[in-house]
Amino acid sequence: MSASRTERLLNLLIALLNTRYGLRRSELRETVYRTVTGNDVAFGRMFERDKNDLRQFGFDVETLTDLGWSEDDPATTRYRIGKESNRLPDVQFSPDEWTVLLLASQLWERAALGTAARSAMRKLQAAGQMADIKLPAGVQPRIKPAGQAFDDLVAAMHTRHPVSFGYRAASTGQEERRTVEPWGLGSRFGQWYLIGFDRARQAARHFRLSRLTSSVETLAREQYTPPADFNIRQELDLLPELPRRTAVVDVRTGRLLSLRQRAVTNDVDHPAGPDADYERLALAYRDPEVLAEELASYGPDAVAVAPPELAEAVQRRLRAAADFSAAPVPLFTLSGARSRQDRAGTAEDQLKRMLQLVPFLVHNQGLHIQEVARHFGISRQELEADLRILICSGLPGGYPDDLLDIQWEDDHVFISQDLDLNRPVRFTVEEACALLAGLETLNGLPELAGGGALESVTLKLMAAAGEAGLRAGSLAGPAMAPADAGVHTTVRDAISSGSQLHLTYLSPQRDTVSERDVDPLRLFSLDDTWYFEAYCHLVDGLRNFRLDRVQDLRPTGTSISTDATALVAGSGRMFAANDGDTSVTVQLTGQGRGLADEYHAARTAELPDGGLVAEIQFGNTAWLPMFVAQHGGQARILAPAGLADAAREWLAASLARYGG
Incomplete structure (x- = not known):
C-alpha cells in the first residue's frame, strides 16, 4: 500500500x-x-x-x-x-486490572501475536493514560515462539482459509500431505497442537506442530466455517497423554551429567555395547520425537539403542542436518533485521497505527513528540510521516475546516479537529485472541493466584470485544505454573527483598555442576519453563539460569549490589549480545526461520524458497554443532568457516555411531 x-x-x-x-x-x-x-x-x-x-x-x-x-x-x-458499531466501547480498569492486562499483553512479546497484543493495549489506552502499574517484582512470563508454522496457522485460522502441510504421523511414522481446516491452536503436554477438520479423512483430527515436515501453505482462495461451539481448551483436555516408556541409550563415559541424572536404572535388558567408552542407561520418556531431538543434539556422546523408532528418529534428524549442511550456499545480501515485534513496517500497518494515533492524541493533548513515538514503538521520523499524511486527510472538498488539524511545531503534539476519529476502532480477531488467550494463560501464575482482578478484567474485555471475543476460544496458551514451585518462590522472594543467593547449578552445555553467588534480578518464563536472570559473581556478568537445573539454592544473608540492578535495566532478552561475542551466519529453512527472532538476529536476508539467512551474535560457540543437530535440517552454519566445519564433523561423527 x-x-x-x-x-x-x-x-x-x-x-x-x-x-x-x-x-x-x-x-x-x-x-x-x-x-x-x-x-x-x-x-x-x-x-x-x-x-x-x-x-x-x-x-x-x-x-x-x-x-x-x-x-x-x-x-x-x-x-x-455507522459511527457506533465500529467503535471499541468505553471500558474502565482498576490499577490491579491494568497490571493483569499488561502481563497478558507481554506474554506474546516474542511470539506471533505480539504485534496484535500491543495494538489492543494501545486501543484500550486511547481513552486516557494507563494507571500507574506495579508489576510483580521482576516477573516476566512469556510464551515461547512456536515457529513459522504457528504464525501461518494463526493467520489462516483467523481468515478462515484451509491449509496444507507435510506431516509425520505418530502412529505410522510415515510422512503424508494433509489438507486441514484449522479450527484452533493450543498448547498441551509442552507441545503446540492444531485441531481441525482433515479433508482426506473427513473427520476432526489433531496435529502436533513439531511433526510438521514442511512449511504451511495457505489455500487463500478457499473458505470454511468452523463449528460454532468449538473451544480449543475443551478439545485439548480430551487428548490422552502418551504412555510412559523406557529407552535404552549408550552414553559416553563421563559425559552428559543431565542425562545421567534422569536415568531410571543401569540394569537394562539389553547387553552392553561393544565400545568400552560408553555406558548403557535406561531413560523414561513419552514422546520419541521429543527425546530424539535431545539425543540428536548430543551427537556422538549419546547413541539411541532401543526402541527402533527412537533410533530411527535420531538418525533422521542427523541425516537431514548433514544433508542441509552439505547443500550449496545460496546467494544473499544481509540487511538490518526486523524482529517479529517491530515488523509492522508496511503502509497497511501505518494506516492501522494512524487510526490508533488520532484518538490517543485527542485524549493525551500536548505530549512531547518523542513520548508519542515511544508509545507507538516507532521513530520520530516515522511518526512525523504519519502526522503529515493525517493533516492532508479529511472530508471531500479539502477546505481547512474539513481537514484533520494537528500541530507539533514546538515538539508538543496537539489535535484540534479529529473528524470523528476520536475513539479507537473495535478489536480485530487477532487483538481479542492475543489478550483473552493471554489472560487465560495467566491462571497458573503464582503471583496472581487468589486475586479477583484476573476474572473481572476478563469479563470486561469479553464484553468490549464483542463477536471478536467469542472467537478467542480458538487459541489456548501453555500452562504457566512453574514445575519447581519452591525454587520459584525462593528466587521471587530474593528479588523482592534484594537478597543474594548461593546457587548450585548444572550446566548442560559445559557438562559441569558449579557453585556460585548470584544477585537475582528478574524471573521470566518461556511457556512453563522458568528462568531467572542474575549477576553472577563467579564470571562477573549477567547470566540466565533454568530453575529445573538448580540443584541447591539458599540466601547468603547479603544484599545484592547496586551495580547489578543497573545492569538489568538494559536486559530483558533470553539471548542478549555482549561485547566480544562471535558473529555467526546461519541459514534457516522456512520452518526454522523463527529462530532468527528467538536469537535476536542482527541482520537477515530473505531467500527465494521462504528461508532466511541470519547473522546472530553468540557468546559461547562451542555448543553450535549441537544446535545444528538438534534442529534436524532446519538450520546450518555458513560462517565462520571453522564453526561450519566443526558442525559438519560433529554430524559425521554422530552418524558414524549409527553405522554411517
Whole structure:
C-alpha cells in the first residue's frame, strides 16, 4: 500500500463516517478519487478493494439502496459507516486490572501475536493514560515462539482459509500431505497442537506442530466455517497423554551429567555395547520425537539403542542436518533485521497505527513528540510521516475546516479537529485472541493466584470485544505454573527483598555442576519453563539460569549490589549480545526461520524458497554443532568457516555411531 493509497483510504473512511444518508459512487469518485485515473471498471475494482480493506481494519461499510431499486445500480446505491458499531466501547480498569492486562499483553512479546497484543493495549489506552502499574517484582512470563508454522496457522485460522502441510504421523511414522481446516491452536503436554477438520479423512483430527515436515501453505482462495461451539481448551483436555516408556541409550563415559541424572536404572535388558567408552542407561520418556531431538543434539556422546523408532528418529534428524549442511550456499545480501515485534513496517500497518494515533492524541493533548513515538514503538521520523499524511486527510472538498488539524511545531503534539476519529476502532480477531488467550494463560501464575482482578478484567474485555471475543476460544496458551514451585518462590522472594543467593547449578552445555553467588534480578518464563536472570559473581556478568537445573539454592544473608540492578535495566532478552561475542551466519529453512527472532538476529536476508539467512551474535560457540543437530535440517552454519566445519564433523561423527 503506497502513501497515496494510505491517504485515499483515510479520506474514504472519513467521508463514509461523516455522512448520514450515505454517498454514491459518483460522489466518491468526484471527491475522494478525483486524482485517480482510469475508466469506470478500473475505478469500480479499486473501490471494492478499498471497501474490503476498511472492513479488515474493523469498519463495516453499509450499503443502502433507494426503495425498490437493486444494489446493482450505482445511481441508487449509497455507502456509509455507522459511527457506533465500529467503535471499541468505553471500558474502565482498576490499577490491579491494568497490571493483569499488561502481563497478558507481554506474554506474546516474542511470539506471533505480539504485534496484535500491543495494538489492543494501545486501543484500550486511547481513552486516557494507563494507571500507574506495579508489576510483580521482576516477573516476566512469556510464551515461547512456536515457529513459522504457528504464525501461518494463526493467520489462516483467523481468515478462515484451509491449509496444507507435510506431516509425520505418530502412529505410522510415515510422512503424508494433509489438507486441514484449522479450527484452533493450543498448547498441551509442552507441545503446540492444531485441531481441525482433515479433508482426506473427513473427520476432526489433531496435529502436533513439531511433526510438521514442511512449511504451511495457505489455500487463500478457499473458505470454511468452523463449528460454532468449538473451544480449543475443551478439545485439548480430551487428548490422552502418551504412555510412559523406557529407552535404552549408550552414553559416553563421563559425559552428559543431565542425562545421567534422569536415568531410571543401569540394569537394562539389553547387553552392553561393544565400545568400552560408553555406558548403557535406561531413560523414561513419552514422546520419541521429543527425546530424539535431545539425543540428536548430543551427537556422538549419546547413541539411541532401543526402541527402533527412537533410533530411527535420531538418525533422521542427523541425516537431514548433514544433508542441509552439505547443500550449496545460496546467494544473499544481509540487511538490518526486523524482529517479529517491530515488523509492522508496511503502509497497511501505518494506516492501522494512524487510526490508533488520532484518538490517543485527542485524549493525551500536548505530549512531547518523542513520548508519542515511544508509545507507538516507532521513530520520530516515522511518526512525523504519519502526522503529515493525517493533516492532508479529511472530508471531500479539502477546505481547512474539513481537514484533520494537528500541530507539533514546538515538539508538543496537539489535535484540534479529529473528524470523528476520536475513539479507537473495535478489536480485530487477532487483538481479542492475543489478550483473552493471554489472560487465560495467566491462571497458573503464582503471583496472581487468589486475586479477583484476573476474572473481572476478563469479563470486561469479553464484553468490549464483542463477536471478536467469542472467537478467542480458538487459541489456548501453555500452562504457566512453574514445575519447581519452591525454587520459584525462593528466587521471587530474593528479588523482592534484594537478597543474594548461593546457587548450585548444572550446566548442560559445559557438562559441569558449579557453585556460585548470584544477585537475582528478574524471573521470566518461556511457556512453563522458568528462568531467572542474575549477576553472577563467579564470571562477573549477567547470566540466565533454568530453575529445573538448580540443584541447591539458599540466601547468603547479603544484599545484592547496586551495580547489578543497573545492569538489568538494559536486559530483558533470553539471548542478549555482549561485547566480544562471535558473529555467526546461519541459514534457516522456512520452518526454522523463527529462530532468527528467538536469537535476536542482527541482520537477515530473505531467500527465494521462504528461508532466511541470519547473522546472530553468540557468546559461547562451542555448543553450535549441537544446535545444528538438534534442529534436524532446519538450520546450518555458513560462517565462520571453522564453526561450519566443526558442525559438519560433529554430524559425521554422530552418524558414524549409527553405522554411517
